[in-house]
Amino acid sequence: MRPASLAAVGLALAGLVPTAGPATAEPAGGGPPSAGRSPxxxxxxxxxxxxxxSPEQRKLxxxxxxCAKVTVPLDYSDPGGRTIKIAVSRIRASSPHGRRGILLSNPGGPGGTGLANTLALRPSLKDVAGRYDLIGFDPRFLGESTPIS
Incomplete structure (x- = not known):
């Protein structure tokens, strides 16, 4: 297993943007934000x-x-408060030496899961799938992401 870094950049999902990372897993977060740092x-x-x-994702x-889970704030206006997990999937680029980045599949809404969307999109992306990792995700409270409570 190779962990990857993800940067949170959007409000609804934190716009997942993976990059290569070290071979060991590290805990999410990094303590409270310092002065001048974004919350x-x-x-x-x-x-x-x-x-x-998960076994339910047999085709993936x-x-x-x-698959992995990324931690995001439940409420972006309170980023230091309660967190939830968003389930993400990745199909690696088939030509890693020519890898250019990722393609993120957003299931849209309302109410659809998207962890396996990459499987449906893969045939139509065959010309670029060799150079891009295909990323899918289950939105907040759906599928394998943290359920609503």
Missing amino acids: LAVHEHQRLDWGRC NEAGAR
Whole structure:
């Protein structure tokens, strides 16, 4: 398993942007923000522990995808408060030496899961899938992300 860093950049999901990271998992967050640092800084550059997807995601596992969870604030106006986990999936670029970045599939809404959307999109992206990791996710409170409570 290779963890990857993800930067939170959007409000609804924190716009996941993975980059290569070290081979060991590290806890999310980095303590309270320091002066001059964004209150969301503790959620940026998380180390994700990529592993097999859940048994319910059989097709993702068969496709060689890896899954992880990213920690985000429940309420972005209170970034130091309660957090939830967003389930993400990744199908690595088939040509890692020519890798250019990621393509993030947003399931839209309302109410749809998207962890496995990359499988449906993959055939139409065959010309670029070799150079981009395909990222899917289950939005807040849906699928394998933290349920609403």
